Amino acid sequence: MKKVIMGNHAISYGVRAAEVKVISAYPITPQTQVVELLSEMCASGEIDAKFIKVESEHSAMAAVVGASAAGSRAFTATSSQGLLLMHEMLHWAVGARLPIVLANINRAVGPPWSIWTDQNDSLSQRDVGWLQIYCESNQETQDTVVQAFKIAETVMLPVMLVFDAFFLSHTFEIVDIIEKEKVREFLPPYEAKIRIESGTSHSFGNLAGPDSYMEFRYMIQKAMEESREVIQRVDKDFEKHFGRSYGLIQPYRCDDAEVILVTSGTVASTARAVIDEMRDEGVKIGSLKVRVLRPFPFEEIFEVLSRAKKVAVIDRNISFGHHGIFFQEIKSALYGRTDVPIAGYITGLGGRDVTPAVIREIADKAMHDKSPERNINWIGVKL
Amino acid sequence: MRPAVIPTDEFMTSGHLACQGCGATQAMRYALKGLGPKTALVIPACCWSVIDGPYPHSAVKLPIFHTAFETGAVTAAGLKAGLEMRGDTETVVLAWAGDGGTFDIGIQSLSGAAERNDDIIYCCYDNEAYMNTGIQRSSATPPGAWTTTTPVSNYKKRPKKNMIDIMAAHAIPYIATASVAYPQDIVEKFRKARGIKGTRFIQILAPCPTGWKLAPELSVASARQAVTSRVFPILEITENGRRLSVWKDFEPTPFRDYIAMQGRFRHLKDDEIAGLEAENEATWQRLLAKEKMLANLPGLES
Numbered sequence: 001m002k003k004v005i006m007g008n009h010a011i012s013y014g015v016r017a018a019e020v021k022v023i024s025a026y027p028i029t030p031q032t033q034v035v036e037l038l039s040e041m042c043a044s045g046e047i048d049a050k051f052i053k054v055e056s057e058h059s060a061m062a063a064v065v066g067a068s069a070a071g072s073r074a075f076t077a078t079s080s081q082g083l084l085l086m087h088e089m090l091h092w093a094v095g096a097r098l099p100i101v102l103a104n105i106n107r108a109v110g111p112p113w114s115i116w117t118d119q120n121d122s123l124s125q126r127d128v129g130w131l132q133i134y135c136e137s138n139q140e141t142q143d144t145v146v147q148a149f150k151i152a153e154t155v156m157l158p159v160m161l162v163f164d165a166f167f168l169s170h171t172f173e174i175v176d177i178i179e180k181e182k183v184r185e186f187l188p189p190y191e192a193k194i195r196i197e198s199g200t201s202h203s204f205g206n207l208a209g210p211d212s213y214m215e216f217r218y219m220i221q222k223a224m225e226e227s228r229e230v231i232q233r234v235d236k237d238f239e240k241h242f243g244r245s246y247g248l249i250q251p252y253r254c255d256d257a258e259v260i261l262v263t264s265g266t267v268a269s270t271a272r273a274v275i276d277e278m279r280d281e282g283v284k285i286g287s288l289k290v291r292v293l294r295p296f297p298f299e300e301i302f303e304v305l306s307r308a309k310k311v312a313v314i315d316r317n318i319s320f321g322h323h324g325i326f327f328q329e330i331k332s333a334l335y336g337r338t339d340v341p342i343a344g345y346i347t348g349l350g351g352r353d354v355t356p357a358v359i360r361e362i363a364d365k366a367m368h369d370k371s372p373e374r375n376i377n378w379i380g381v382k383l
Numbered sequence: 384m385r386p387a388v389i390p391t392d393e394f395m396t397s398g399h400l401a402c403q404g405c406g407a408t409q410a411m412r413y414a415l416k417g418l419g420p421k422t423a424l425v426i427p428a429c430c431w432s433v434i435d436g437p438y439p440h441s442a443v444k445l446p447i448f449h450t451a452f453e454t455g456a457v458t459a460a461g462l463k464a465g466l467e468m469r470g471d472t473e474t475v476v477l478a479w480a481g482d483g484g485t486f487d488i489g490i491q492s493l494s495g496a497a498e499r500n501d502d503i504i505y506c507c508y509d510n511e512a513y514m515n516t517g518i519q520r521s522s523a524t525p526p527g528a529w530t531t532t533t534p535v536s537n538y539k540k541r542p543k544k545n546m547i548d549i550m551a552a553h554a555i556p557y558i559a560t561a562s563v564a565y566p567q568d569i570v571e572k573f574r575k576a577r578g579i580k581g582t583r584f585i586q587i588l589a590p591c592p593t594g595w596k597l598a599p600e601l602s603v604a605s606a607r608q609a610v611t612s613r614v615f616p617i618l619e620i621t622e623n624g625r626r627l628s629v630w631k632d633f634e635p636t637p638f639r640d641y642i643a644m645q646g647r648f649r650h651l652k653d654d655e656i657a658g659l660e661a662e663n664e665a666t667w668q669r670l671l672a673k674e675k676m677l678a679n680l681p682g683l684e685s
Contacts, residue, residue, distance in 0.1 A: 021468035024461060050464040054457060055495035062454035062492065066425065066461025069448050072468045074461075088451055096448075196446045196462060198421045198474045203441035205449035212438055 001177050007168040008033035010138040010175050011077060011103045014145025016047050017183045018101075020075045021190075022067035024052040024060045026082060029115045030165040031105050034077040057082035061089035061102075068098035069204060071195035073149060075100070079165065080107035080121045087125065090158075094129030094220060096205055099152030099159075099190070101145060102130070106265065106316075107165040108350040116351020117165035119265070119317035123293075123325045125160070129220050131227055132293040134264045135163040138173040143244055146178065150187050150234045155227040157220070165351065167266040178242060186241045228295045248297040250289040251304045253279060257286030259367055260305055262313040262330055264290050267354050271314070274359040285363060290326060301333040311342040312366035316354065318346050323375050343369075347379040389570055390416045399442035401434045404599025406589030406606060408434060409563040410508045411479070414587070415445065417573025418504075421474050424448070425462055427455035427489060429481030430515040430591075431508075455480040456582075457492040460501035475504060475577055482509045482523035485586075486544050497553035500581040504573070507546065507584075510591035518594040525614070527659050528647045530594070535650035542662070550584045551624045557583040558620035563590070564607035568617065588615045596646020605644050612641040613667040622683035627674045638663050 005013070011034045015023070023042070025035040041047040052063045057078050064074035078086060083104050093100050104122050108114035122132060131151065135141045141163050148159040163169065194202065208216060231248060239245035252272050254260055263271045268289035278285045288304050290297075305311050311334075315324025322328060327344030334340065345362045348354040362379055394415035401408045407430050415422065424447045426432060432449055436442045450458040459478035466474050480489055485507035493505060512530050513519040520530040522544040533539040550558050557579045561569045569587065576583040590606050592599045609615040610633065617630040638660040642648045651659070 022461065022464045048468075050468055052457075052460060052464055052501070053499070055491060055498075059454065059457040059492045059495055062450065062457045063461035063464070065450065065454075066448065066458040066463075067465030067468070068461075070462050070465025070469060070471075072465035074465065089454065092451055196423050196448055196466070198423065198446070198471065200446050201441060201444045203435055203438075203443070203447040203449070206435050206438050206441060206447070207433060208438040 002174055003177055004172050005138060005175050006033060006170055006172050007138045007141055007163060008105070008170070009037050010142040011145060012037035012041065013175070013177050014142040015075050016041055017178045017180050018073065018146050018149045018187060019180050019183070019189070020047065020049050021072035022050050022052065022064060022074045023076065024054050024063035024067070024074070025076050025078065026054055026057045026060045028057070028079045028082040030107060030169045031077050031079045031082070034103060057085040058089060061086040061093065064100050065089060065093050065096060065098055068093070068100050069096060069196050071190065071192035071197070073190045075102070077103040077105070079105040080109055083121045083125060084109065087128070090125055090128045090130060093158045095216065097156040099149065099156055101148045101152055102158065102160045103141070103145065104160055104162050105165050105169045106162055114350040115165065117167055117316070118349045118351065119325070122160065122162045123317050126294065126325070129157065129224070131157060131159040131295065133159065133161045134291055134293060135161055135168070136266055136268050136289065138168065138171070138175045139244065140246055141168070142175055142178065143238065143242065144246070146183055146187060147234050147238055149190070151227060151231055153190050154230045154234070155223045157223050157227060164266045182241070186237060224295045228297065231292060246291055248292045249300050249304065250291060252287045252289070254286035254288060254304050254307070256284055258284040258309040259363065260308040260311050261285070261287045261359065261363060261366070262290060262311060262326060263287055264326060265316065267314055267316060267348065267359070270354060270356055271359050274356050274363065277356070278363060293329065296329060296333070298333045301330060302337060305330070305334060306338045306340060308340055310366050311340055312362055313342065313344045314359070314362060315344060315346050316348040318349070343377060344375055345377045345379050352380060389413070389567060392416060392419070394420070394444050396442050396444065398436060398440065399434050400436055401430070402593050402599070404590070404592040404602035405434070406510060406563045406591060406602055407431060407508045409566070410569065410587040410589045411443070413566045413569035414477070414506060414573045415443070417570040418475055418477060418577055420445070423462060423466070423474050423476050425450055425455055425459040425476060425478045427458070427480050427484045428452035429484050430510070431479060431481070433515060452484055453488040454492050455484050455489050456496035456501070456503065456505050459503040459505070460496045460499070463502050478503055478505045480505070480507055481515070482507055482511060483513045483521045486522045486546055494553065497550060497555050497582045497584070500555060502580055502582070504576050504583045504585065507586045508589040509586050510589045510594060511543070512591070512594050514591045514594040526662070527642070527651050527655065529650060530647070538650060546586060547618070547620070551620050553582070554623040555582040555584060556580070556621070556623055560586045560588070560616065560618050562588045562606045562610050562615060562617060564603050564610065565617070594647070596649070597644060601644055605641065608636055608641040608644065611636040612638045612663070614638065614641055614663055616667065616670055625677060625680065625682045627677050629670055629674050
């Protein structure tokens, strides 16, 4: 059934379709509608789940950690400060190898207070060991919730799906709502191989000395590497069931492109419109949306970008003292393998609009600047 | 205090990593005897994170989920919800935390769980300081005590936080204190708590010979004297905070004797001990007055 719904409700419908058993969350703008609709769905019996309404995001993550350790499918949603407060427990979910799914609505971090979008909240959690999937449309967010549980429960790592505050969270789009009856075949009930249960005496997470700790870390990395293939397999399977797929990355008109703009989130949609416009003018330009940041798709990205003459990475985030974070990542895929010139562009922080004109400016700079500041170019900053 | 038969079942094994005379191991042993085999534990950072033993060993014959310092109560609540959604309504989930994880860093998530009346048993084994990290003061450290962060030249002056009053303010169905000197009472209280639904809070005084500067063989004696000198009253609060019952059926012993046993109070001068003694007596009298007051007010049933 198709419905016009806001991005946040698309998440709730995804959670309903995945038949999540335990939800725990704490309210934060712009995430609230996700959990409001889930509360209603739990109250009406539309979802057979327990909803633990906790006193902080830190506790929200701890609650789903406990629920998942018991072998129940568990979900939470947050944003910005909330995600940062969860940080310790994000690590815990990884170390305990729990297949939790979290939806993070990208919101800038204070101070100064901002409720508008940028990616520094999720990117500051880049190295905790969660898979990170950046979504672009309401349909994709709903579908990715369902995919995420299948991926998580296969590799036993938690998955964070990420999307832009307001540009997606509060924007209404047509979504083909998937029903749980149809999902069951794609995503069967979660059966943990090992879990907390009476009659056993496993101690989860107890003291590991220097002679055993490192091996646990090695296994997490192995699972991450394996997840690259799992994500694609799950995506293909999803396509078989529902007719939609998303991939690790999404190249757009890149085949003969001389210039490629690297994007993520809703900027990807705006960029495609600009690409079409410039193509009409005869410019050989394309875009590459990075959907999955962890595990990082080195090969897929290299394959697309190594054919270009220039690469411009658009970052709605910054690693202070270094560069844009996607820019850092993309460089690591190309390092030592190609000398294609690559430049980074920072824009749209704190929800500043990344309009077609902004993307056009970046494309023009990338094409025409004789010596662009290779590492960091600020677009639209008022100096 | 009713005598109870202590079950012969053992859920703790030898080979644990506790210090000699550790009250926390005695507390665990008797608590689990009271709860029985259908029990799962959640242990936030505390001495017991170490006592349980290194991977792949465990000194407890029940499932344990080790969790972060401030999340004992809420991880237990999540675990309970997860078990119930799998159809297991029988297993009781016990959050087992030290005083730091309860009085200080874990109080927020504990308050949250208690306010929701999440169906868990929360036990604080109270050894009155951060013992696992090497004896630093917590808000459970009693006035007058030396710790490594309250040196004798600037020992702790503020009273011990009244965790029982804080929990009672949450109107939860069962609150109790116990002391490792009275194992039958521990067994009885955990057995009782098992039969109640909702958040149940039990605080056990668990002497730490290392941190209290006490001979290990005096661990149980000090736990007994804490009760008989009325430093650590044994009580139960039922009917969602409407009833308080304080155990008084013991031969009182001098406050000074309790203090004198422990090296952590050795620096105190006579007048300082007298001041603490007077405050201890006043606190005990306030507790009795409260018991009397509540007895004259309507209970949950009326």
